[in-house]
Amino acid sequence: MFYSTGIYLYGAFIRLAAILGNQKAKKWVDGRYQWLKNLPNTQEKKVTWFHCASLGEYDQGLPVMEAWKKQYPDDFILVTFFSPSGYENKVDQSIGDATCYLPLDTPANARNFIEHFRPNHAFFIKYEYWINYIKYADRRNCSIYGLSAIFRPTQRFFNWYGGDCRKALHRFDYFFVQNQSS
Numbered sequence: 001m002f003y004s005t006g007i008y009l010y011g012a013f014i015r016l017a018a019i020l021g022n023q024k025a026k027k028w029v030d031g032r033y034q035w036l037k038n039l040p041n042t043q044e045k046k047v048t049w050f051h052c053a054s055l056g057e058y059d060q061g062l063p064v065m066e067a068w069k070k071q072y073p074d075d076f077i078l079v080t081f082f083s084p085s086g087y088e089n090k091v092d093q094s095i096g097d098a099t100c101y102l103p104l105d106t107p108a109n110a111r112n113f114i115e116h117f118r119p120n121h122a123f124f125i126k127y128e129y130w131i132n133y134i135k136y137a138d139r140r141n142c143s144i145y146g147l148s149a150i151f152r153p154t155q156r157f158f159n160w161y162g163g164d165c166r167k168a169l170h171r172f173d174y175f176f177v178q179n180q181s182s
Contacts, residue, residue, distance in 0.1 A: 003131055003164050004107070011104045027084035031101040035109075039116050040098045045076035049119040050147075051102055051133075052079065054086035057125040058094075060148045064123065065095045078117060082128070105130040114140055123147045129157075131168045138171040146175040151182040 017025035050065055052058040058079070069077055079096030081087035091099050103109040110132035122137045124130070125147045137144055156162040157169055175182075 002161060007105050007132075011106075024084055027088070028101075031084060031087060032103050035101065035103050036112055036116070039100070042076050042078075042098075042117055046072075046074065047078055047117045047119040048072070048075045048121045048123075049078040049080065049117065049137075049142075050096070050123045050125065051128050051130075052081055052086055052125050053128050054081065054083035055089050056086075057128065057148070058086055058090055061123060061125040062095065064147060069095060075120075078119065102130070102133070105132045107132050110136045114142070118142075121145070126150065129165060129168055131164055134168045134171050144172045146172050146177075149175045149177045149182060150179065151177070 014025050014028055018029040048068060050061050052061055058081070065077060065079070068075065076098070077096045079090070079094050079099045080102040081090070081099070082102050087099070087101055103113060110130070114133065114136040118140060119137060119142045121143045122133075123145045124134070126149065129146075134144060151157070157165045
C-alpha cells in the first residue's frame with residue numbers, strides 16, 4: 001500500500017512539475033505519453049530486457065548487453081530507461097533493438113508492459129527495483145537478474161517499512177553484486 005501510494009504521488013508530482021515548467025519533468029511526461037500505442041511488435045521474438053535508471057546504469061550494463069547480443073544474436077534486446085537524460089543520450093545509439101522509457105510502476109502499466117513484451121530474461125541494473133514490474137515478470141516465468149547491484153543496511157529492503165521490497169528481492173533468480181558486503 002505504501003509503495004503504490006508513493007508511486008502515484010510521485011507521478012502526480014512529476015506531472016505538476018512539468019506543468020510548472022520543469023523541462024526534465026516535461027520530457028519525462030512527454031516520453032511516456034501514450035506509451036502503450038508506441039511499443040514495437042515482438043510477438044514472434046524472444047525478448048531480453050535490460051532496465052537502466054539513466055546513462056550511468058546503461059554504461060554499467062553495456063558489457064553484459066554486448067555479450068548477450070553476441071551469445072544470443074536472435075534475441076530481441078529491449079532497453080528501458082527511467083530518466084530522460086539516459087534515454088535522450090542513448091535512444092539513437094543504443095545496443096537495443098528497441099529503446100524506450102519505462103512507464104511508471106503502477107500495477108496496470110507493469111501488467112500491460114510485461115504482457116506486451118513477454119520477456120524471457122530481465123536485468124535490473126544497480127538500484128532499480130520496480131516492485132510491480134518484477135512481480136508481473138516473475139508471474140510470466142521470466143528469469144530476473146540484478147546486475148551491478150549494491151546493498152546497504154540502510155536501504156528500504158532492510159527497514160520496518162520494506163516488506164514489499166523484500167518480497168520483490170525474493171523474486172530474483174540471481175544478483176550480480178559489486179562488492180562482498182552486498
